[in-house]
Amino acid sequence: MKSKPVSRQVTSQKVIRILVIIVLILVSLFLGKQVDWVLIPVRQLFSIVGLPVILAGVLYYLMNPLVDWLEHKYHVRRTWTIIGLFVLIAGLLVWGIVALIPIIRTQTLGIINDWPSYWHHASNEINDWLNDPKLSALRDQVDQWNTNASKLLSGKVTKYLTGTVSSITSVVSTVTTVIIGLITMPFILFYLLKDGHQLPKYLAKFIPTKGRASFLQVLTEINAQVSNYIRGQLTVAFFVAMMFAIGYWIIGLKFALTLGIAAGILNLIPYLGSFLAMVPSVVIALVISPWMLVKVLIVFVIEQTIEGRVISPLVLGSSLKIHPVTILIVLLASGKIFGLMGVIFGIPGYAILKVLISHLFAWYREQSGRYPDDEVANDDTSADEKSER
Template identity: 45%
Template sequence: MENKKNRLNRYHDNIFVRWFLDNRFSIVLLNLLLFFLIIFVFNKISFVLNPFWTFFNAILPPILVAAIQYYLMNPVVDFLERKFKVPRLVTIIVLFILVLGLLIWIINSLVPVVQKQTESLIKNWPDYWRDAQRSFDHMLHDPRLSSVRGNINDAVADAQSKIFKNSQDSINLAINNLSSAVSVVTMIFMTLLTAPFVLFFMLKDGHKLTPYLAKFAPTRLQPSFSSLLHDINGAVSAYIRGQITVAFWVGVMFAIGYSVIGLNYGLTLAVLAGFLNLIPYFGTFISMIPVVILAIMNSPFMLFKVAIVFAIEQTIEGRVVSPLVMGNKMNMNPVTTILLLIGASAISGLWGVIFAIPVYAIIKIIVTRLFNYYRTISDLYEEDENKPDNDDKKLSKE
């Protein structure tokens, strides 16, 4: 009887060991349970983290502005230091002087033109709108549209009421949130004031950051962790430099195209297109909305010329500029990118669209590294020892 009881105990122990203690799937499930349990607990005590989030939100804007400029200027600093032994401090000071001179030139030359065109557009917009309404009313009285005239009138009236309501809501919201507007202006001022200092020290000591962070990893993992940081830095820098470079050339191409076809407010619309091109895939199409409206108000032939400019710009950008600047550095399928941007916009709006691709690239690098590490320790991905490798194939061919 006692032997039978011992056998049952050993049997149950073996089942427990096999199904729970010595089962990787069960261990993974337990780790996931603990992970989500930790998230649940932090969600319940989120008020404890509010001061940290406030502090983080305060320092984030100048760090972001400085980081963007860092990725644009750091390659120049590294190249001159490596190739010509120029001290980093000297290169940084020269770059700051050049950037300051460029800003002064933009303020004196470009900003007045854009400001003049913007003021003219705002001043003449009622006339443009009346002309568009007149053209639209004339189109509605076309006998060929008699069958759908009622539906069109209802749709236009509904759209006008919604636009009026949204405008009133926006005005009321702006009046009620004057304190928020003051805080935004203060944040912009503090960002412009502190970002150059952050940028200076990032350029001066940024190359020491990766070795410094690698020291916090275990000694055995320091080379892998340093390589991971290097890959993440490369992906982020490639994305930022690529997007800004492409946006600049998009603005230049639209400025040239609009000036050739004689479109009113062409420089302002080109600058807008350059800024909106920082939103991947959708930015250029959004920037075309005011262009199409102004072209329609001008003449049908102007709309045709705008379409030609847009087609030429998209061809040059897609076939020349983007491949040369971006290449395949992000290694992302266009369908994946579009779906990612749609999901990110639904979750976080404009900020989600802007940061979706670099965040995805960072997560992809980390997950790929973890998967490769799992392959080395797992028995599921053992290579066939009898299968000849590439070197054996080369030798056999020879």
């Protein structure tokens, strides 16, 4: 397959243009880092609007399929559907505040107040198990961990006590931001549900006519990736919280509801969340009895089996098509760079980046004509599949 020199020249010019754009973006990021003060207003603006926009976006992906279904199936106007959902959510919130919040508050305060004694008792239990001379090295390591944890906790307390005024100011500022975010979030969510489906076409107006179809296709794939991830993760987290809460309640573990909810929230961190949620449960179980620890571990094994074999494959499937090793690497890298927000949003961010890069590479492969073997291999594979059928 031979291509015309002119087309090769045009393709080379396009590739060079893309490389120049990438270099300019990197240079802009570097210069922006050098004049970091310029970005302070942007960060302040994001600190104000970031919370309501993120919350509204998450709820949009949860509620939009239902709004679309009611509109197409029963021809209900979107506005009335949205208002009805808002009333339903408000009723659920009132019920949660009246019925669940007092229980969660009492259990949370109980965990916070009793945690030092729980941790001390659990450490003593572990040290008793490690009294065997053969495990002296491991016992010394546990003692070192306890010493480091005590020093870290003492340092944090001292830091907060010495900065009481600034801490109070920070807390007041944070609470104010959260309240403003919770007030403005429903309005953002309403207009997202009402007009959000028109946003891609609106953005496409700023793209040259020749590239609008590809642009809309990229937006569609990104929207599908993000929506599948958000809905899937929240659905799995709900079932995880319910399974842990019911399991802990059956075995008689203290603070069952709060520990179950914490497990569901931490499950938003792929692969690592459930194990992190086990730490307080194991510590509390150690304080009660060794048999309670065994029952907690049984609940954990049952939950992991049901989640891994039934819930996650059914809800998530292979929608993101990301290898587990890649997920772990992305979590470690994004967590190191962006902290907790990186851990939570690293995977959907990677999925978006993957869509963009795959489309860019597909365009380059088509324009350059340098991958004829792939096309032949694909044709041979499809021919073999047809012959087998």
